[in-house]
Amino acid sequence: MSGRGLCGRPLGCGATHAPDAPAVGQPLCADCYDYTAHVLWHAHASKLWDRFVIDVRRRLASSVGLVQSRFADHTRLSFARVAEYQKRAAVHVHAVIRLDGPNGPGDQTPAWGTAQLLIDAVRGSAGRVLVHTPYSPAVGELVLRWGVQVDVRQLRTGGDGPDDDAVAAYVAKYVTKGASETGAGTDHRLTSWQDIDAAHVSDHVRTLMRTAWLLGGLPEYEPLRLRPWAHTLGYRGHILTKSRAYSTTYAALRAERARHVGHNDIPGTVADVSWRYVGSGRTPGAALIAAGIAEDLAESRRLGAEVRQEGEWGR
Numbered sequence: 001m002s003g004r005g006l007c008g009r010p011l012g013c014g015a016t017h018a019p020d021a022p023a024v025g026q027p028l029c030a031d032c033y034d035y036t037a038h039v040l041w042h043a044h045a046s047k048l049w050d051r052f053v054i055d056v057r058r059r060l061a062s063s064v065g066l067v068q069s070r071f072a073d074h075t076r077l078s079f080a081r082v083a084e085y086q087k088r089a090a091v092h093v094h095a096v097i098r099l100d101g102p103n104g105p106g107d108q109t110p111a112w113g114t115a116q117l118l119i120d121a122v123r124g125s126a127g128r129v130l131v132h133t134p135y136s137p138a139v140g141e142l143v144l145r146w147g148v149q150v151d152v153r154q155l156r157t158g159g160d161g162p163d164d165d166a167v168a169a170y171v172a173k174y175v176t177k178g179a180s181e182t183g184a185g186t187d188h189r190l191t192s193w194q195d196i197d198a199a200h201v202s203d204h205v206r207t208l209m210r211t212a213w214l215l216g217g218l219p220e221y222e223p224l225r226l227r228p229w230a231h232t233l234g235y236r237g238h239i240l241t242k243s244r245a246y247s248t249t250y251a252a253l254r255a256e257r258a259r260h261v262g263h264n265d266i267p268g269t270v271a272d273v274s275w276r277y278v279g280s281g282r283t284p285g286a287a288l289i290a291a292g293i294a295e296d297l298a299e300s301r302r303l304g305a306e307v308r309q310e311g312e313w314g315r
Contacts, residue, residue, distance in 0.1 A: 007029050007031060007032050009028055009029045010028070011028070022202075024087050026088075026204050027204060037144075038090060038211070038233070038234075039226065041091075041144055042090075042091055042232070042235035043224040043229075044133065045083070045091055045235060045237060046237040048144060048145075052129045052146070053079065056118075056122060060113075073102055074110050075101065075102060075109060076100045076102055076104060076107075077097070077100075078098045079243050080241075080246050081093055081095040081240070082240055083238070083239055083240075088204070089185075089204060089208060099113040099118055105245065119152050119154065122150075126146045126150045127150070129145070131143075131144045131145075134223075136220045136221065137220075185230075185231045185233050187231075189229075190209065190230050190231045196213060196230070208234075209230045212233060213226070215234075
């Protein structure tokens with residue numbers, strides 16, 4: 001990045017740093033850094049993604065002469081999206097986007113649904129969609145877009161490219177990285193300004209938390225729930241989201257696990273995998289026993305006190 005900031009300092013750093021150097025990801029000038037825009041970007045990132053997906057569908061439909069409402073009759077846009085915190089504590093997105101047949105991945109994709117058509121639609125939508133923040137007398141209205149660094153690559157199945165396992169590993173890599181990234185803030189919610197001061201984070205991340213907390217106190221930003229999500233720097237989306245038809249669902253995985261754990265292949269065994277809440281506390285019999293024990297202890301304490309008192313009188 002060229003040029004200089006408001007303070008006159010360069011906007012770029014020409015030095016080479018080690019990946020774990022403390023300076024990596026920190027602003028060159030904290031006074032010039034737009035912390036407000038950073039937090040509001042996080043708060044609207046999921047909304048921007050939703051508009052991006054809608055626009056990709058519209059572009060694909062118009063490019064082949066389809067009415068938007070008839071797009072689902074011909075093909076289905078499926079995706080898996082991973083949100084990752086960069087070193088500078090800003091969320092960016094890795095996504096696998098796929099065109100399926102109208103009934104999902106097991107259905108035949110239409111002949112016009114080429115990889116290049118999808119790539120062009122993704123690039124066009126990434127540069128077009130935007131979100132306006134609510135107007136604030138203190139901040140104004142911001143226009144949020146995707147950044148200019150959009151990298152679109154074709155993933156192939158078969159001999160000349162990644163297979164399904166490689167694509168799954170790609171998604172899993174960034175899920176794991178995003179979940180363990182310390183630049184994301186803290187793994188627990190912050191309930192006060194003092195919690196922010198006590199958090200074990202960098203000064204840059206702490207300032208983002210404070211900015212989220214302060215913005216969360218403005219009535220125009222109340223729907224964004226910035227204070228409850230100050231620990232994630234205003235971002236309230238999930239690390240991994242996917243369209244319904246991209247792959248299996250968590251409900252299906254839980255059902256399969258329950259079936260596997262509860263199988264009755266061993267003769268003479270009975271597995272009970274259905275549980276319900278009955279109550280808490282002691283049974284009537286246990287309560288009676290506990291009351292008797294408590295009474296005995298009280299009587300022992302009373303007798304002990306009398307013995308000690310008699311001993312003091314005899315002195």
